[in-house]
Amino acid sequence: MVFRSSFPDVDIPTQPVHELIFRGLAEKADRPALIDGITGMTITYGEFAAAVDRLGAALAERGVRKGDVIGVFAPNTPGYAITLHGILRAGAVATTANALYTAEEVAGQLTDAGAKALFTVSGFLDRATAAAKLAGITDVYVFDKADGHVSLSDLLASTAPAPSISFDTAEDLAVLPYSSGTTGRAKGVMLTHRALVANIVQTDAMMDTSNIGRVLAVLPFFHIYGMQVTLNHALAIGATVVTMPKFDLAEFLRVIAEHRTDRVYIAPPVAVALAKHPMVDSYDLSAMKVLFSGAAPLDEELAEAVHKRLGCKIKQGYGMTEMSPVSHTIPDDRDDIAIGTVGLILPNMENKVVDLATGEELGVGERGELWCNGPNVMKGYLNNPEATAATLDSDGYLHTGDVAVIDENGVVSIVDRVKELIKYKGYQVPPAELEALLLTHPQIADAAVIGVRDAEGEEVPKAFVVTQADAAMTADDVMTFVADRVAPHKKVRVVEFLDAIPKSASGKILRKDLRAREAAK
Template sequence: MIFTSPRTPVEIPQTTLTSFVLERAQEYGDKVATVDVTGTTQYTYAELAAGVRAVAGSLSARGFRRGDVLAMLAPNVPAYPIAFHGAAMAGAATVVLNPLDTADDLANHLNESGARMIVTMPSEMEKVTALLPRTKVEEIVVFGEAEGATSFDSLLAGGDLADPGIQPDEDVVAILHSSGSTGYPKGVLLTHRNMIANVLQTSTCAPTAEDEKVLAVPPFHHAFGLIMVMNASLLQGATLVTMPRFDPGAYLKAVEDHEITRLLVVPTIATLLARSPQVDQFDMSTLRMIVSGGAALDPAIAQMCRDRLGCNVAQGYGLTEALVSFMQLETPVQPASVGQNTPNIEVKIIDVSSGEELDRNQNGEVLIRGPHVMKGYLNAEEATRKVLEPDGFLHTGDLGYVDDGGELFLVDRIKELIKYKGQQVSPVELEAVLMTHPKVADAAVVGVPDEEASEIPKGFVVAREPATVEEILTYVAERVAPYKKIRRLEFIDEIPRTPVGKIQRRTLKQRDQAA
């Protein structure tokens, strides 16, 4: 059974991403578009639009053409969207890179994408300079000044810009990488049309008013930050206050100092807002909306945020390959769901073993189809065929079901299910049980090899106060079926997570193997 979106379809304009996002930039004029959290650097909408055209001209003068690739290796800074959209206007794609990645990962991403130029920060110069001999990068550009690099300001001098002849349905505008939490990260190819659809879906389901200020902490190198935070905010005329890295005290102070109205958060930040005593030290009264993404948000945490901060809290669901596929309404019918399909999105649930389509309230793999679904994986035709069906449906790898109200409930990741003596055990279910223990601050569960059982569940726990392995294991065993019991437990200082809050299970499995 195919579940169509109950929301009014939106028309996807046949244009380029930059033309669409900045279509009202001149109208917004002197209004601040982006500003650093310190207030030292800012661009108005008029300056941003002029900067984008200038950078596009400079890239064109350097020989950038339709299909070329520029790399971005930088935290969230005010000029980030100027560089990104400058490349897009010139017809190039931008591969957005994570500054926390290893040198080997960065070299692989640069080589796979064929990037000719990299835009970065002075603080990254040593790393980037060492990468150059291993890649095809011809020029380093920095926000600021650094020896051996071109200043980004020099690109603002501009140049002649020829029409690159962009085909929105075909031409890639962004290359992002899947999180790699369960395997090696793959390059995700998003076209102009893909990203326009995503930005439209975001602005339709979670609209932002022109007078709003958005604290831009989710990294722009991730789909959540690039689409929902950066581009959706600029489309709607909001002001982006950029933070290069997350720090709890600085984050809360930024809300007060800049009178932030909207936060886009990952669940770990939502937990901070719900529970941390630090929150009471700052004025958070300007907040109107919190949108969570990147990983599942505990309904109890969402309600604690609503009660404490007096603002609406919603969450969306998607993946790098198809962001913003579901979004809660302002008052979700079922708080534990991720909401209903966003406009233009179709979903079906299939039996994992047979591939048969399932009806409402039946649990299986979630498949999604819509204009936002990626073009494919970079240089990986076989991997693309495995996840993209000929009819356009994308295999998400997530298990879930659609209820009678059309809301999607997620159960787990297929690849993360633990196979204990032939039984399937959900690590997410066990993590939820662990988190109810009063002495547990954070927790993760993975499957580790076992000669007799194939795999056994192992828990990793960050303790809130002293606890023993035995009392935690007993607590869980009393609340789950016998085959679901956690068989081993390890206390650690911190659960490794991706920048958007997903548990890095591969890291935990490697830790277990090394023990």
């Protein structure tokens, strides 16, 4: 059975993303587009459009051509938005790296993406320059100022003519974020201009866009949720985006109170603080009309606790990087839909629920893997036809790796996970990557990683380790080894030593057996 969106299809403009966000520029030219939540520095839409044009010209002047890949490795600032769209204005493709990555992790992404230059900030230069060297990149630009590096302001001073680029929006890539998909190592997700534009206009139908004035952007722009939902969509509807470089509860509350942000996007761990931390009562959060949670499941009781404390609407959605990213959400005007669900299918999309064992298409109320089709679905994984074929079928359906149920009203609930990916505070942690790293330790003979729940209900990586016969390792030794080599969200937080890792006859790790072991405790 095919489940179709209950919303009528929307028209998808044949514009590149950077043009879509400047629609109606004459009417909003003097309106604030970007505000630095820390310093208060403000950029109007007119200034923003001019900066994007100048950066596109400067990059073209420096030899950047259509289809070239440019890396961005930085925290959220107004400069990030200028850089992202300046890259697109030059006809290039932006690959955005996690701000928490080590130099080696950034280098791996830049190398895989074939990046030709890198933008960063002075505070990240130690990692950025090391990564660039490993990836064979010589051009490292900074948003701010740093000796020996061309700055964003230097580039914006270019007097070169803006390039004339002809876009095939259905084929030309706009961004190349990296995602672990349903399992395994991170892969470059090829998202076209059309996919991003489609998702922006699809989400319009689910929101009261006339009632959105200021959007808080604390979710990182390197992540598709932050890039598309908090930045691009907000800009496309003419809202003001207030940026924060990282989450800090006191600063988060201050920025909401002082800048009167009316729509705030979060991941579930922030909801815990909003529900429980006494500091919340010290700030005026009355401007906040909608608190929207994504990136991981939001507990219904927790959502209700936040609603009772703050009085704002609490909404939830679902998506993947591979879907640009939103596929389902609870509309602003549908308070009748339970927050524990992910809401309704977006316009222009179709879903299937498929039996995991037989591949049979299921019906209303039946539980199976969720498959999604629509104009916002990725083109595929970069240089990885095998992974693409395993995730995207010949009919265009993306196999999400999540188990869902769709009720008689078209409301979708995610009830389980097929995929092995661990979601720690909204960040993706691929078990295979940690397992490969653990096996590089000379005292570790074998290893497996799964997600387990900690005391606060958060999913965290747990490593099962088999040591060499003469080894004398402790759990702390294992955790330190991993922590020294990965971004903080990928740290192993629990270790158990085993005599052997359970495996199938073909040698595949039987993570279901390890999960059963945990459940029996």
